[in-house]
Amino acid sequence: MNLCIIGTGYVGLVSGACFSDLGNNVICVDKDEKKINNLKEGIIPIYEPGLEELVKKNYKSGRLNFSTDMKYAINKSNIIFICVGTPNKKRTYEADLSQVYKVSKVIAQYINKFKIIITKSTVPITTGDKIENIIKRKRSKKFFSIVSNPEFLREGEAIRDFMYPDRVVIGTNNKKSIKILKNLYDPIVKRGIKLLITSRRSAELIKYASNAFLATKISYINEIANLCEKTNVNIEDVSIGIGLDQRIGSRFLRPGPGYGGSCFPKDTRSILSTAKKFKTKLSIIESTVKSNDYRNNLMLARITKILKNRIKNKRITFLGVTFKPNTDDMRESLSLKLIPKLHKSGAIINYYDPSGKKEEFKKFKNVFFSNKITSACAKSDLIIIHTEWNEFKNLNFKKFVKNKKFIIFDMRNIYSHNKMMSNNINYFAVGR
Ligand SMILES: NC(=O)c1ccc[n+]([C@@H]2O[C@H](COP(=O)([O-])OP(=O)(O)OC[C@H]3O[C@@H](n4cnc5c(N)ncnc54)[C@H](O)[C@@H]3O)[C@@H](O)[C@H]2O)c1
Numbered sequence: 001m002n003l004c005i006i007g008t009g010y011v012g013l014v015s016g017a018c019f020s021d022l023g024n025n026v027i028c029v030d031k032d033e034k035k036i037n038n039l040k041e042g043i044i045p046i047y048e049p050g051l052e053e054l055v056k057k058n059y060k061s062g063r064l065n066f067s068t069d070m071k072y073a074i075n076k077s078n079i080i081f082i083c084v085g086t087p088n089k090k091r092t093y094e095a096d097l098s099q100v101y102k103v104s105k106v107i108a109q110y111i112n113k114f115k116i117i118i119t120k121s122t123v124p125i126t127t128g129d130k131i132e133n134i135i136k137r138k139r140s141k142k143f144f145s146i147v148s149n150p151e152f153l154r155e156g157e158a159i160r161d162f163m164y165p166d167r168v169v170i171g172t173n174n175k176k177s178i179k180i181l182k183n184l185y186d187p188i189v190k191r192g193i194k195l196l197i198t199s200r201r202s203a204e205l206i207k208y209a210s211n212a213f214l215a216t217k218i219s220y221i222n223e224i225a226n227l228c229e230k231t232n233v234n235i236e237d238v239s240i241g242i243g244l245d246q247r248i249g250s251r252f253l254r255p256g257p258g259y260g261g262s263c264f265p266k267d268t269r270s271i272l273s274t275a276k277k278f279k280t281k282l283s284i285i286e287s288t289v290k291s292n293d294y295r296n297n298l299m300l301a302r303i304t305k306i307l308k309n310r311i312k313n314k315r316i317t318f319l320g321v322t323f324k325p326n327t328d329d330m331r332e333s334l335s336l337k338l339i340p341k342l343h344k345s346g347a348i349i350n351y352y353d354p355s356g357k358k359e360e361f362k363k364f365k366n367v368f369f370s371n372k373i374t375s376a377c378a379k380s381d382l383i384i385i386h387t388e389w390n391e392f393k394n395l396n397f398k399k400f401v402k403n404k405k406f407i408i409f410d411m412r413n414i415y416s417h418n419k420m421m422s423n424n425i426n427y428f429a430v431g432r
Contacts, residue, residue, distance in 0.1 A: 001025070001184055004077035006103050008035060008066065010046055010262070010329065011120060011151050012083030014158040017054040020064035022187045027065045027073040039066040047328035047355040050159045070103075074110040079184065081149075082131075083120045088266045094273035095124050095266075104131045108138035116177045118147045122207050122267060124274045128171070128200040147172040147181065148200045150207035155261070156326030167194045171203020208274070211267040212285045217252040218259045219291040225255035225431025226298075235431025236413065255431045257386070257411045258295035260323035262331040265292070296334055299411065300341055306409055306428055307382060312346030315403075317380040319373065320387025321353045321361075328355035335386055336360060343367055352376035354389050374400040381406060388412040398423055 001024045005016040008030040016028040030036050035045050042059070044052045058064035067073050074080060084099035100121055107117060117135070119128060132146045148171035153161035168185050172178060178197055182189070189195045198206070221239060228235040235255050243250025259265065268289050275282045307314055323333035330336060339349055339361060349367040351358075357369040370376035373395065377383050379402055385392055393414050397406070407426040408415070420427035 001079060001180075002077045003027070003184075004029060004073040004080045006030075006070065006073075006080065006082050006107075007084035007099070007121070008032075008039065008045075009083065009085065010048070010155055010158065010327075011153065012081070013039075013044075013046065013055070014048065014051060014153060014162055015081060015083060015120060015151065016064060017051060017058055018159060018162040019184075020058040020061075021054055023063070024184070025063050025065075025076075026058075027067050027076060029067050029070055029073045031068065033068050036066045036068050047326075048155065048158050049326055054159060070106050071110045074107060074115070075112055077115070078113075079116045079118065079180070080107060081118045081120045083151075086121050086123055086266075086270075088269050092273060093266075093269035094277075095122075095127075095270040097123060097127060097130075100127065100131070101134060104134045108135040111135070111139050111143050113143065114176075115144050116147055116180060117144055118149045118181075119204075120149055120151045122150060122211075122263070122270075123148070123204055124208070124270060125201045125204045127204060145172060145174040145177040146200065147174070147177050148203035149181070150203055152207070152210065155329050156324060163188065164191060165193055167196055169196045169198060169203045169206055171198050171200040171206075173199060208267050208271040211264055212271050212282075212288065214252050215259050215264040215268050215292070216284060216288040218256075218264075219288045219295070221253045222255050222258060222295050222430075223291060228431040233432075238431075255413065257299045257334045257430075258292045260332040260334050262329055265332040268292075296337055299334060300338060302428070303338070303342065303382070303384070303409060306407060311342060314347050314381045315379050316342055316347045316349050317376050317383045318349065318351035318353075319376070319383060319385045319392050320389050321351050321358060322355055322387050325354075325387055325389040330358055330360055338384075338386075339367060340364065350376045350380065353387070354391060377401050377406075379403055383408045385410045385412055385414060388414050397425060 003019055003024050003026045005012045005026060005028045008028040012028060016026045020026040042056050044055060082100055082103055084103055086095045086097060089096045100123060128146045128148050135144055150169055152165055170181050185195060224238060225235040239253040242248055243253045268285055272282055272285055318335055321333060321335035322328060322330060343349055343364050343366055350370050352370050352373050361367040377400060381403060410429045413429045
């Protein structure tokens with residue numbers, strides 16, 4: 001099949017690479033000329049395990065192409081995926097759909113025969129209806145069908161998630177589109193993956209409701225972790241004990257600094273704004289958002305307490321600054337709040353992240369990137385394990401930290417308390 005993917009970011013590039021690997025001809029389009037030129041040179045704009053190999057292999061085979069020419073890409077394709085960003089608006093937190101609508105207008109201009117237009121971007125209920133209206137102004141309804149096909153991939157696991165998802169959701173009642181999309185997803189469905197056909201609005205809501213539920217699960221276990229700290233209970237035992245109940249399940253029951261990333265914060269806020277528009281109260285999701293904001297502040301309070309309120313001139317090292325491992329995505333990472341605040345209080349920050357130096361910290365005078373764990377930690381007073389990258393999981397801190405009185409704050413509980421105590425390391429974790 002001939003596909004056009006508009007928006008070559010985390011979702012668009014992974015989708016394009018995977019669909020081409022499944023035998024389709026794919027043109028990935030982006031307005032960012034530099035990104036497209038780099039991709040043609042084999043330079044991948046994001047850190048995502050396995051993506052570079054997949055992109056290079058399929059580009060070489062000729063099935064995967066990159067372009068900034070929307071007209072050409074739309075003309076060549078029978079299925080168009082919209083994969084542009086849908087961030088929150090600054091003040092209201094409703095989803096900013098300007099990129100989606102802009103692209104829809106361009107699509108309307110260039111449709112030359114029947115096309116299936118799919119929102120893979122996360123969009124609020126009724127967005128499909130609005131795109132349909134935009135395109136109807138230019139083209140007769142017989143030329144297109146608007147479908148919602150939300151994407152559930154996780155950064156860091158994106159290729160596996162795309163190829164072996166828990167489910168594929170297709171939201172449309174257009175029979176022709178269902179038939180074509182069943183064909184498109186057939187290689188994935190054949191692996192035993194469930195294909196769920198729903199109305200377009202249901203599919204739109206499934207994505208938000210799923211993300212909000214997962215965010216709630218994280219906030220829930222974080223609050224239980226707070227209670228564990230006060231009662232001398234180990235959250236690890238509690239998580240296992242809860243998770244073994246099959247009605248609950250063990251995933252997303254690990255305590256940490258609070259959820260971040262490009263999806264949960266924006267999608268929880270955005271579903272609240274949709275609910276408000278439809279005069280519905282989503283009090284549980286409201287609490288989840290509040291709980292996560294509180295958690296973020298709590299982490300700063302804990303650091304302050306660990307350092308006995310003396311932050312000025314303290315050398316603080318961050319191991320990992322991304323919101324989770326195996327991605328370079330910094331969107332809504334807690335480090336973006338913690339590092340500026342600690343810097344403002346006079347701390348000297350060193351950070352190491354396997355995905356490299358971050359633009360976001362360049363403006364701070366006393367925030368330094370080290371390209372080795374050892375040099376980042378060498379003179380540290382406090383080492384904060386912020387992201388659970390594998391390379392942080394088995395470190396012999398005593399060997400390379402020169403400051404004898406260093407402290408570790410393990411926000412991800414990757415080390416054992418007992419091991420740290422037996423090594424005489426002043427160690428703090430969460431919920432235990
Ligand atoms: N990142 C994730 O883990 C993830 C997972 C599931 C769903 N989603 C959803 O997928 C959507 C995309 O997310 P992302 O993380 O891939 O975003 P992203 O910011 O990484 O990528 C968006 C891309 O769209 C391009 N773009 C914007 N306007 C354009 C236009 N007019 N023409 C052509 N290209 C344009 C941008 O240049 C950028 O490369 C969002 O709605 C997000 O909520 C993201």
